[in-house]
């Protein structure tokens with residue numbers, strides 16, 4: 001019997017960059033994100049006791065490159081003495097290009113695999129399992145504004161505000177759709193080992209988290225905008241100063257940032273953030289969405305503009 005779960009990507013406002021334990025994939029810092037609504041990945045897990053190996057198809061094609069991470073995640077969720085699984089994944093947005101498809105994929109996978117095996121697990125347990133596969137995936141189990149705390153041995157994730165309580169909009173400007181040259185996991189390790197700014201990044205993160213938490217608690221858009229852009233640019237500075245340098249941006253990325261800055265200066269409620277890829281996510285007030293879409297669509301090099309509200313987190317969608 002196949003079980004399908006759906007999860008949305010999340011956009012980090014205060015970023016996870018760096019691992020304190022790469023074997024267990026534990027993050028070196030806490031992070032705060034918003035879970036999207038309109039972009040999603042669906043994962044279907046179906047056990048096949050006859051088969052000697054797991055299979056994975058992504059958007060209709062076999063995906064041998066991603067299979068090892070999926071196999072490891074299934075082992076974590078189900079134990080190693082398990083039936084082999086047929087995993088089918090589909091996303092309604094470009095995968096592997098910095099729109100956090102690994103977050104939505106692994107969040108959906110742990111929910112679907114657990115349910116397919118009849119396990120009853122709390123959202124907190126599922127978040128830990130998803131985080132082992134991909135740190136940011138732990139946040140996609142929850143909806144709204146989500147904080148991942150890094151203070152305990154195990155990670156602690158929870159929603160700190162519902163999306164309905166502050167219905168911000170996200171406008172993602174897609175500037176390239178090919179897979180990124182270096183995975184975020186690898187790039188984090190390069191930064192940890194070689195960036196002269198890495199230690200300072202880790203040291204300042206609690207301060208940035210506290211500022212963002214306060215801004216979210218009182219819905220202070222200006223304060224959230226300022227700390228989110230600062231934290232994003234600081235993370236990219238850590239990457240740029242790594243050896244070899246890790247630069248995910250292209251010229252359209254920079255042009256989008258410039259466009260968002262100009263909008264902001266003209267009184268539009270908007271700020272940008274960028275993850276491990278060249279896409280620019282503009283977070284804006286609902287009344288300013290149309291203006292932001294209009295301006296970003298016209299930036300040279302922007303291939304597509306995707307719009308989303310804030311969603312409710314991973315869930316089961318169907319059993320057949």
Ligand code: DP6
Pocket residue numbers: 011012014015016017025031102133134135136137184185186274275276
């Ligand atoms: C820049 O969660 O993809 O998007 O744990 O190695 O899978 P792994 O990394 P991943 O890293 C996300 C990095 C980021 C910032 C963020 O989402 O917080």
